[in-house]
Amino acid sequence: MSDIRKPADEYVVIRHRPGYRLRRTLILLVFTVVAAVAGYAAGLAQGGFRFSSAEATNEVLAQDVDALQDQFRKARQQLVNLERGRAIDEQAMREARNTIVGLETRIAELEADLTFYRNIMAPSETSKGLQVDSFMLVAARGDSTYRFKMVLTQVGNNNSFITGQVAINVIGTLGGEREVIALRDLSEDIEDLGVRFRFRYFQDVEGTLVLPGDFEPLEIQVVAQAQGSNASKAERTFDWTKLTES
The missing domain is CATH 1.20.5 (Single alpha-helices involved in coiled-coils or other helix-helix interfaces)
Known part of the structure; x- marks a missing residue:
């Protein structure tokens, strides 16, 4: 071992x-x-x-x-x-x-x-003598103040002067009643009830008018009366809306 x-x-x-x-x-x-x-x-x-x-x-x-x-x-x-x-x-x-x-x-x-x-x-035969040629309105200060211009003409015979007066009225309603207001009462530029004119060919009448607060204008009426040898009368009415719509 x-x-x-x-x-x-x-x-x-x-x-x-x-x-x-x-x-x-x-x-x-x-x-x-x-x-x-x-x-x-x-x-x-x-x-x-x-x-x-x-x-x-x-x-x-x-x-x-x-x-x-x-x-x-x-x-x-x-x-x-x-x-x-x-x-x-x-x-x-x-x-x-x-x-x-x-x-x-x-x-x-x-x-x-x-x-x-x-x-x-x-002119034509039907438009001789004194004529209300045109009336213009332009809004000025505020809704109730307007500048206006009216033109009178003598058509045809222009060899001599034509003289006379023209009355301008604004027709409308006041308190629901028909009212006619003379331009003299609305404009400081017009002193007399009738505006005197003297011209051979044409004459302008212009100024500013102010409407009363509650007055609603409808028309403007123009009546021109010539005196003397060329005595004649011319009338024309203008619609307020058409005058102010442009």
Whole structure:
């Protein structure tokens, strides 16, 4: 029984080589340094390539930016020029439109004047002598104040003056009752019950009238009476609504 060996009693024999571990450590160290140097050199070379490529790209981009900025400046200047041109065109258009409106208004006035004088100088057989040509009303300060203008004409025979008086009345309702108010009672510009006139071709009577607060105007009645050798009478009634609707 004493001759049998147990596993724990077995031994391994290793050859003893002095300096082996030290040499292996030095070799690994040298290999590591060489690998590090080689990697650094490769990285430096690669990094230098990337730097040169980025620098070239940067130059191209800078040129593109300059070109775009130049195009932007030109486009902005064109926009400013177009806006200025449009403003000038709009102003010229407004001035031309205003001029046209003014000319059309003036032409209408001249045509009305021409018709007015033509009727005076070359009337029809039924419209000779003293005439109540027109009556105009324009609202002034507030609803109850109006500017008025009446025109008397002598049609046909204009060799001599015609004289006389004209009475102007405003007809309406006051408190539900029919009321006739003389223009003298409504206007500070008229002093007499009858306004005197003397003219060869035409005469204007104008001023301002103020209506009473509860008075509802309906018509304006004009009665002109010529005296002397050209004695004649002319009457005309104007609808208040038609006079004030324009």
